[in-house]
Each structure stands twice: as structure tokens, then as C-alpha cells.
Amino acid sequence: MSTPWFGRRNRSPEDLAAAESARDGAVAAFLDLDTRQSYITDALRPLQSSDPMTAASAILAAWKKVEQKCFDANSQYLTISQQYALEDALGQPTAVELPVAAQAFANTHRTLAQAATAINDFYTDNRRALDQARSAASEIPKLAEAGVAQALSIRARLTGVHSDVAGFASVRGAAAELETGVADLDRALVAGSLEGIQAATAAITAAGEQIDAAAAAARTAGDRAATAISSVRTRISAVTTRTERLPGVRSILLREFSAPNSADLAGNVEVAARELAAGEHAWEEASQALRSGDAEKSLSLLADSREHLHAASQACDDVTNRLETLKAVKADPSGPERQTRFRIRDAQRLVVDRGLTSQWGSVLDAQSARVDRALHALTGVHPDYWAYVRELDAVTEFVKGVVERIREQARHS
Structure with missing residues (x-):
């Protein structure tokens, strides 16, 4: 018992009042910071599942820095509260130096206040997005309730009006999609993800439509x-x-x-x-x-x-x-040849009209030479007509590609 009485003998009413005031101020600042932090955390929850490339990701990244400052301030408060406790677990005075404790609590109060200011600044910078997110978050219970009600209704149809065809593979497959949607909805609810809830609800709706369609088709399958x-x-x-x-x-x-x-x-x-x-x-x-x-x-x-x-x-x-x-x-080997040469000449006219002879003139001349070689290859008692046809088709496709490139260049010039 010597320590508490020793502590009491060293406590002046003024020092005790100052220490208690500093401690109470730190407690109030700690609770205030927790309230502010909870507000922002709740507002940010719907953004957690956002695409990493969206503006939401930048907001979340900025919040991490503020959140770390809050964590450090809270850690300091908890450490100081334990280290400079004015009473023990039985309510007896401790032997802490009251002026030192008062200063420690005051310093912690300032740190907590600075963290609260950081939250205020963060909210000011992102107020519109945060308010929209909180508004969206308020819709989560209603959306989730609607999704659950819809799933229950669809399940009722499976055991009711669709029970005669519930064993069909197509209906069973659609029913499995329904259960997947319900499981996704449960996970999204736990995560507080508005996007996840919306996606799961949409999947449940689609599964219901698929079940109805499959049931109708099953009845006429025979x-x-x-x-x-x-x-x-x-x-x-x-x-x-x-x-x-x-x-x-x-x-x-x-x-x-x-x-x-x-x-x-x-x-x-x-x-x-x-x-x-x-x-x-x-x-x-x-x-x-x-x-x-x-x-x-x-x-x-x-x-x-x-x-x-x-x-x-x-x-x-x-x-x-x-x-x-x-x-x-x-019967007419020159028929395909004439068609191919016509396409080449048509492309050559386009090249001349666009002033692109230096770029494409020799390219198209080379295609004419390919036709000449293909025609010349039709020799002997049994020529390879199919090779001839394929070569002319290849020339035609090549010329078509040249024309498309010229026109594409014109569209972007």
C-alpha cells in the first residue's frame, strides 16, 4: 500500500485538476476522432470495389495517408492512457507525476486534433464524392432487401408453377445461376459493396428470366x-x-x-x-x-x-x-484474268487520282506481273487450273487491301 499513499502525498489539488483536465480533453478528442473516422470509413465503403483506374481509387489512396495519421494518433493515445493512468483498476491513485501526465495528455490531445483536422481537410477536398457514396450506401439495405425478395419469389416459382419442368437440365442450369447470384449477394452485403449488390441483383433477375424462358421451352420440347x-x-x-x-x-x-x-x-x-x-x-x-x-x-x-x-x-x-x-x-481461262486485271486498273486509277503513284504504282505493277506469270503457267496437257485460280484470288485480295489502305489514309488526312 506504500506506493498509492506515496503517490497521494505528492498530489496537489491543482496538479490533479490539471492532469484530469488534460486527460479528459484527450479522451474527448479521441472519441471525436473516432466519430469522424467512422463517418469517412462508412462513406468510403461503397467505393472499395471500384475499378482501380477510376477517381475513387485516388480518393481511397488519399484516405490511406489520413487513416495512417489517425492510427498513429490513436496508438499514441492508448499508450499514454496506459502509461499515465491517474487511477489503477481499483480506482486508487497511481504514482505518476501529475505535471508530466498532464503534459503527455496535452501533447496527445494536439496529435488527435491534428488527425481530426486531416479528416476535415480530406472531407472538404472530397465532399461531393463522399456524400454521393454515403447516399448510395443508404440504398444498400433497400437494394439487398429487393434482391432477397426477388430470389425468394423465383425459388417459389421453381417449386410451384415450374415444378413440372424443374428437372429439365436447362431449368436446373438456370436455377444454379440463381443460387450463384444469391451467394454473390451475400458476399456483397458482407463487404458493403454497392456495385457488388447491384451486380448480384441483376444476376438474380437474369436468372429468373432464364428460368421462366427455360421452363416455357421445356413444356414445348416434346x-x-x-x-x-x-x-x-x-x-x-x-x-x-x-x-x-x-x-x-x-x-x-x-x-x-x-x-x-x-x-x-x-x-x-x-x-x-x-x-x-x-x-x-x-x-x-x-x-x-x-x-x-x-x-x-x-x-x-x-x-x-x-x-x-x-x-x-x-x-x-x-x-x-x-x-x-x-x-x-x-472453258474460259481469260475470264478470271480479265476480272483481276480490271481490279488492278481500277486501283491504278485511284492511285493516279490521289497522286500516290510514287508510293503504290510499282506495287500494283507487280500485281500485273503476277497475273502474267499465272496465265503463262497454264501450259501442258493438264494445267493446274486451281493454282491459277488461287493466284488470281490472292492478287485480287492484295489489290483490295491496297485500295482500303489508300481510302483509310484519305479519311485521316
């Missing part, structure tokens, strides 16, 4: 699948006919033109047959799925069947179109 089964069967018959004729077309191609004219199509007969078989298999599985009552699976398999049939048809088209193209070029 009829649509039945119609598609018949349609794809007709398509299979047509592609089968073309595929069966393809070897004959390929034989004509090889008989009338040298091998280089169709070397890239050597495997098309096999490709067409393979894709046709895959299309037929998918169609058979789709038919089985429909008979089993899984209309959605049937529609998905029918989509696969159509893709395979399209690939088979494309393989047939490539061979048939190649034969037609080669026959046309063989």
Missing part, C-alpha cells in the same frame, strides 16, 4: 423434338444421296483434271461418309431419348446430328463446286 426428328430424317436422306454420288464426282474430277487441281480434297469422300454416319447415329440416339421422355436430350442430340450432316454436306459441296469451277476456268 413437340419440337418430334418435329425435328422428322426434319432431320429428311435431311439425312438428302445428304445420303449426295454422299453416295460423291465418289463418281471425285472420279470425274480426277479424270478431267490433273491431281494437283484437287489434292486438298483427297479425303472428302471419306469425310462425308464419316460425318453422315455420325449424324445418323446422333439422330438414332435422339429418337431413343424422345421415346424415353427426355425431350431436352433429344433436341441436344438433334443439334449434334445437324452439325455432322452439315459437315458431310460441306465435304460434298467442296468437291462439286471445285469441279464446276475448274470446268468454267478450263
Whole structure:
């Protein structure tokens, strides 16, 4: 007990009053700073998830400096309050030197006041953005409540009016998107992110619309699948006919033109047959799925069947179109040449009109030389007409690019 009584003997009423006044002033400054800091922190919370490249990021960066000053001031207060406590835990006077304690509390008071001034300056500099952010933050509870209510309503539809189709894959997928949106909303609420809440609410709305659309589609899936089964069967018959004729077309191609004219199509007969078989298999599985009552699976398999049939048809088209193209070029080799030279001359006129002969004249002359070489290459008993066509097409595309560049330069000049 000697220490408290020793402390008491050294305490004058004046020193005690001064120390208590300094301490109370520091306490008030500490509480005031906490209030100001909380106000700004609440205002800034909606900005935490903002894009790093926006103005909000600059505000947050500026606040970090002020926040550090507040942290330092608060730390100083807590340290001084413990180091210069005027009473112990039992309410008995301590042995601290009262004048020293008074000075320490006064210094801390000034530090806290300086931090409060920094907050005031920060608020003044960013008042509009902070007030807007606080206003937006006040909308968070209402937005969140609306999002939750919407999610509950959608869930009710799933177990109510949509219960007859809730097992369809498309409906289940949309329902999963709904739950993802709800989880995102929960996280955004915890973070106090207005943008996150808005995004999650929008996702919930979209999921609800997707569920309704999927449910409506599911109810007509059976009829649509039945119609598609018949349609794809007709398509299979047509592609089968073309595929069966393809070897004959390929034989004509090889008989009338040298091998280089169709070397890239050597495997098309096999490709067409393979894709046709895959299309037929998918169609058979789709038919089985429909008979089993899984209309959605049937529609998905029918989509696969159509893709395979399209690939088979494309393989047939490539061979048939190649034969037609080669026959046309063989009958009139100068036809494609005239068209290509016309494009070159048209580009040359544009170059002259724009005064760009020095830049593009020799380039276009070189294209004319390419046409000359391609035409000269059509020699022998079985010329490579396809190489001729590809070379002229390449020249045409090159000239087209030159014209586009000239016009683009004119637009920016």
C-alpha cells in the first residue's frame, strides 16, 4: 500500500485538476476522432470495389495517408492512457507525476486534433464524392432487401408453377445461376459493396428470366423434338444421296483434271461418309431419348446430328463446286484474268487520282506481273487450273487491301 499513499502525498489539488483536465480533453478528442473516422470509413465503403483506374481509387489512396495519421494518433493515445493512468483498476491513485501526465495528455490531445483536422481537410477536398457514396450506401439495405425478395419469389416459382419442368437440365442450369447470384449477394452485403449488390441483383433477375424462358421451352420440347426428328430424317436422306454420288464426282474430277487441281480434297469422300454416319447415329440416339421422355436430350442430340450432316454436306459441296469451277476456268481461262486485271486498273486509277503513284504504282505493277506469270503457267496437257485460280484470288485480295489502305489514309488526312 506504500506506493498509492506515496503517490497521494505528492498530489496537489491543482496538479490533479490539471492532469484530469488534460486527460479528459484527450479522451474527448479521441472519441471525436473516432466519430469522424467512422463517418469517412462508412462513406468510403461503397467505393472499395471500384475499378482501380477510376477517381475513387485516388480518393481511397488519399484516405490511406489520413487513416495512417489517425492510427498513429490513436496508438499514441492508448499508450499514454496506459502509461499515465491517474487511477489503477481499483480506482486508487497511481504514482505518476501529475505535471508530466498532464503534459503527455496535452501533447496527445494536439496529435488527435491534428488527425481530426486531416479528416476535415480530406472531407472538404472530397465532399461531393463522399456524400454521393454515403447516399448510395443508404440504398444498400433497400437494394439487398429487393434482391432477397426477388430470389425468394423465383425459388417459389421453381417449386410451384415450374415444378413440372424443374428437372429439365436447362431449368436446373438456370436455377444454379440463381443460387450463384444469391451467394454473390451475400458476399456483397458482407463487404458493403454497392456495385457488388447491384451486380448480384441483376444476376438474380437474369436468372429468373432464364428460368421462366427455360421452363416455357421445356413444356414445348416434346413437340419440337418430334418435329425435328422428322426434319432431320429428311435431311439425312438428302445428304445420303449426295454422299453416295460423291465418289463418281471425285472420279470425274480426277479424270478431267490433273491431281494437283484437287489434292486438298483427297479425303472428302471419306469425310462425308464419316460425318453422315455420325449424324445418323446422333439422330438414332435422339429418337431413343424422345421415346424415353427426355425431350431436352433429344433436341441436344438433334443439334449434334445437324452439325455432322452439315459437315458431310460441306465435304460434298467442296468437291462439286471445285469441279464446276475448274470446268468454267478450263472453258474460259481469260475470264478470271480479265476480272483481276480490271481490279488492278481500277486501283491504278485511284492511285493516279490521289497522286500516290510514287508510293503504290510499282506495287500494283507487280500485281500485273503476277497475273502474267499465272496465265503463262497454264501450259501442258493438264494445267493446274486451281493454282491459277488461287493466284488470281490472292492478287485480287492484295489489290483490295491496297485500295482500303489508300481510302483509310484519305479519311485521316
